[in-house]
Amino acid sequence: MKACGVSGPGADVMLLELPDPPSPGPGQLLVAVEAAGVGPWDQLLNGAGWDVGLRPPAALGVEGAGRVLAVGADVDVDEFAVGDRVLAHEAPLPGGSGFWAERVLLTAADTAPCLPGLTPAEAAALPVNGLTAWQALATLGLGSGQRLLITNGAGATGSLAIQLAAAMGVEVTATASASSTDRLRGLGAARVVDYHDPDWPDRVRGPFDGALTAATGTATAVLPLVRDGGRLCSLTSDAPAAERSITSTDLYVQPDARQLARLAEQVGEGELRLVPEPLPLREGPAAFTRAAAGRTGGKKLVLVP
Numbered sequence: 001m002k003a004c005g006v007s008g009p010g011a012d013v014m015l016l017e018l019p020d021p022p023s024p025g026p027g028q029l030l031v032a033v034e035a036a037g038v039g040p041w042d043q044l045l046n047g048a049g050w051d052v053g054l055r056p057p058a059a060l061g062v063e064g065a066g067r068v069l070a071v072g073a074d075v076d077v078d079e080f081a082v083g084d085r086v087l088a089h090e091a092p093l094p095g096g097s098g099f100w101a102e103r104v105l106l107t108a109a110d111t112a113p114c115l116p117g118l119t120p121a122e123a124a125a126l127p128v129n130g131l132t133a134w135q136a137l138a139t140l141g142l143g144s145g146q147r148l149l150i151t152n153g154a155g156a157t158g159s160l161a162i163q164l165a166a167a168m169g170v171e172v173t174a175t176a177s178a179s180s181t182d183r184l185r186g187l188g189a190a191r192v193v194d195y196h197d198p199d200w201p202d203r204v205r206g207p208f209d210g211a212l213t214a215a216t217g218t219a220t221a222v223l224p225l226v227r228d229g230g231r232l233c234s235l236t237s238d239a240p241a242a243e244r245s246i247t248s249t250d251l252y253v254q255p256d257a258r259q260l261a262r263l264a265e266q267v268g269e270g271e272l273r274l275v276p277e278p279l280p281l282r283e284g285p286a287a288f289t290r291a292a293a294g295r296t297g298g299k300k301l302v303l304v305p
Contacts, residue, residue, distance in 0.1 A: 001101055001103055002101065002102050003016045003101035006046045006054075006060065009056060013285045013288045015285070021104060025072050025073070027107060029086070030103060031069060031086060031088075031105075033099055033103060034064075034067065036065075036124050036305075037126075037127065037128060037301070042061065046060070050091075054097070060099075062098055063090070064123075065114055067085055067086075068080055072108070080111070086106075086113060086114050088110050089128050089260065090104075091255060101305065109257060115264055120302075122274050125156070126274060129156040132253040133157050133161035133164055135251060135259070136161060139231070139233045140210035140231045142165065142209055142231075143170070147207075148171065148210050149175075149212070149226075150174045150213075152218075153172075153214075155298065159187055159273075160272060162188050172189045173204050173205070175195040180192065191204070195215070206227075208227065210231045210232070213234045213236060217236075219232065219236070233250075234250050277296070277302065280303070284303050
């Protein structure tokens with residue numbers, strides 16, 4: 001089958017021809033991939049910090065959407081059947097190979113149904129960023145009337161976190177480039193501050209009940225803006241030491257089919273907006289480079305086999 005991934009540990013990303021995945025075992029699904037998400041985390045999969053059980057030569061990618069081709073034993077037939085459209089974030093990868101391919105093996109317990117209203121690109125753009133935003137907000141535990149600061153609000157995770165938080169009645173301030181201001185206000189941000197301004201920490205008007213740092217290197221600058229006893233959640237593995245009774249946490253996304261199913265419903269109902277950029281699988285190496293360098297223009301790159 002056609003794929004995009006790595007031929008060995010530490011190898012460059014390239015187009016590959018791989019064997020088909022094995023037949024699904026107990027609790028597994030074999031899925032024909034319709035679209036697969038690309039993110040900066042994909043540079044960590046090949047022995048660079050995130051062990052997802054990749055067994056090169058293998059496709060990269062830990063999220064995507066597609067149609068069920070075969071169902072393994074012990075899978076509830078009322079939940080999944082051949083032909084069903086599904087989406088998932090999967091880590092570890094049960095087949096040792098990821099979503100950037102024509103077919104992928106999944107764990108049924110990590111897989112959610114894909115509503116008819118979602119396009120393949122929308123479904124594939126959702127899992128990692130959506131689950132990260134959901135789980136980060138759950139960690140912060142904010143409610144209506146409280147104040148939240150999000151750095152890199154224009155990114156795929158930040159923009160979803162803005163929408164989810166605003167829907168809960170949380171007042172959101174986000175950092176982003178000036179060109180993203182109108183878009184983020186349209187998503188629910190009460191205020192957008194240009195991160196290019198070296199004095200942006202003085203312009204965000206703290207204190208905040210919580211902070212979600214999705215931009216590398218911003219957690220230390222943000223901590224003084226969080227009130228005593230507040231919470232900080234870092235998505236970039238740089239949560240500073242706690243002070244003033246602030247809870248400071250690094251978050252690493254986890255597969256969760258229940259959460260993903262609810263997020264998919266919100267997208268299908270128009271409550272959440274995504275901005276995917278579909279690309280053919282043959283452009284996978286270039287998409288990988290763009291995502292790793294953060295050159296996506298606020299869009300979520302999606303590969304279509």
